[in-house]
Amino acid sequence: MSSVFALGLNHNSAPLDLRGRFAFSLEQLAPTLLGLREQLSRRQAQSQPEAALVSTCNRTELYVAGAPALVKPTIAWLAEVGGVGSDALMNHAYVMEGGAAARHAFRVASGLDSMVLGEPQILGQLKQAVREADQAGTLGTTLHQLFQRSFSVAKEVRSSTEIGAHSISMAAASVRLASQLFEDLSKIKVLFVGAGEMIELVATHFAARTPRHMAVANRTLERGEKLAGRLGAEAIRLAELPQRLHEFDAVISCTASSLPLIGLGAVERALKTRRHKPMFMVDLAVPRDIEQEVAQLDDVYLYTVDDLSVVVQSAGEKRQAAVQQAEAIVEAGVQSFVHWLDQRHTVPLIQALNQQTEDWRAAEIARARKLLAKGEDVDTVLEALSRGLTQKMLHGSLAELHASEGEQRLQLAQTLSRLFLRSSSKPVSGESGESGEEH
Template sequence: MAVWTLGINHQTAPLDLRGRFAFALDQIQPTLQRYRQSLPRQPEATLLSTCNRTELYGAGDPAAVDPTIEWLAHAGGVGSHVLRDHAYILREDQAARHAFRVASGLDSMVLGEAQILGQMKDAVRAADEAGALGTTLHQLFQRSFAVAKQVRSSTEIGAHSISMTAAAVRLASQLFEDLRDIRVLFVGAGEMIELATTHFAARTPRHMAIANRTIERGEKLATRFGAEAMRLADIPGRLHEFDAVVSCTASTLPIIGLGAVERALKKRKHRPIFMVDLAVPRDIEPEVKKLDDVFLYTVDDLAAVVQTGKDSRQAAVAQAEVIIDAGVSSFMHWLDQRDPAKGVVPLIQQLNVQADAWREMEIARARKLLARGEPVDAVLEALSRGLTQKILHGALAELRSGDQETRAATAETVSRLFLRQKS
């Protein structure tokens, strides 16, 4: 059983390429099912997709890796050579180490951020519902979650980290003299927008509005923060009213286009607009960034801001890596045990099958004796003697065979197995 990871992330692939491989949570289950159906021997699989990464974790035939690259490239609408240029392929202990580091926040753009752990749990749940998880990946991810919990409780890896949404507020405060005087539009109503709204609300802006495709969900979030709820369709006509825009939806196409922003700037008499696009794929057309009086930041643009304080947390990173190394060793030991060429799991299974066969044989013999009217005590005595003889037969035969040195080694093993003293 081979384990591997195929992925791209913020360190290996540009934003627009990552956007081609972005999958919403409700797309993961059907996507995994299509992927597994494309292969003759269906591997275990889990798909993790966030704004910073798309990763396909697999377990099964190692020959499945190459067709997996071809399938994923086709799904993203790019040539396989393009994907290979930006992807990483990790196998066995390196794949396990990567999963543990991702869960622990060590591979995130925001070092030590906790949001990725929830995203991984959602991905695992979706894989389970798709029937794609399997025993090996279940073990890998459960151990990843346990390691992440230990890292967070035993180190200061998350101390003083700056989230994407907090970084957006910091940048806005550099542009505007007082955030209490601005009007902010949030596009979307998911977890990231909820975090952004929380951070901006703490600065008490003059007005906040939340635009969402589903107006009911937008209203629910708006009510929590005393904001106005809007429809997405209203954005082009009202964009000029807002000084700051923060967008993060699951749309596959831009929500805010170049023309809408140009018209808004004209109505604003070129007063600046601060825009943050946290979505992958993009919610705001990239050409908007070229406009004068527009300050547009993407998730990749925020990278430098969120790195603040990273150096001071290197001691915590070192501590976390030690915990991760121990977790990787433990997982690989478990994986080796399941390998027929290395482990004891097949032997344990064979022993259980053999013991069940002996038990069934002796029970069948006992039932025949009882049917003939034999005394119950005599039948139980015969059953226990029959099982004991079968269990000891192999060991006794080995003790009588071989040279003196072999018998001595066998005697030590048999003594350890059958003559253990109770503590």
């Protein structure tokens, strides 16, 4: 019996360096999928397994539809691709099967599993991954259903909840406030001062909105360059700040400096050069990175860590309600997909039963026509036809019943009673009276 499973590692389960070993460019997706499928086809000779690969800066995930026995060889293949051992990979990876795999896919598509909760970028990346798998010929009916349902769930989450509308962190709040000042964040230039964990998180939030330009200024240029490289941003020296400040519409700072790095005079000069075009500034540092007096300037919108705390707290309850609503939508989608998957497992049996009964019917019709051609009485021929059909349909079941013993025979008798005596109120020996009810 085939199933669907997901194998992956993400920003929660694996460090950046390890994720980097399993990063695939768009051009690499198709050949990588074909390589995996070729490897797995040797294990599943009956049919070729389906496969899709999602690779972003925060996650690499393989979705496979095939026999459950393919999980281990898939892990081994991915570990080999990344140049690590299977055990080392599984220390930071996760495997989910059936409904759990569907739940994960739906949560990913809805932005519930993202570093930036509710961000829409991952949905576009998922759709691109599906297109690549489809073009490579590795996307079959099961994965097609999984992903189309994930897109529908994501759309419902986006349209009927406020999952993307409320801030839940300092970083998300920074973006939220910036979007209130600037009509389109994709048209602004953003400067990040510092390269620590908080700036990295804020930068990730802003990067999801694809600003026109981003720059990272840090005391240690090497660390600044590392973060800038991941963001596709420019790295500048901290000493360049006074000369470059006027270029940026938004400035977010969080360093460990004991003294302010951005003074009133520097901001005043920047505003003059900008002809008083507004500047959005966020100071997440304690003590301050930006002099307190800057907040008094007419064309500067400066927020401190305390200001953002108020925004986060006011949005927290609404966001929690939105998350719960989104999870409920996801769960409904999972149940629907699992039901569809279960039905698919019975399709070959249904097809085989239909074919068998069609063969019986054709044989009895052919025999009846021969008898009629010989001049046999019509009623006699119809009687023979009906007896022939019923005997063929009951033969296998009765033969199994006669050949079975003990508990097996009792269970088989109960099954046959449910199948063939559904309208009868009279139970067979050993059954309760419930066997004749409709279910």
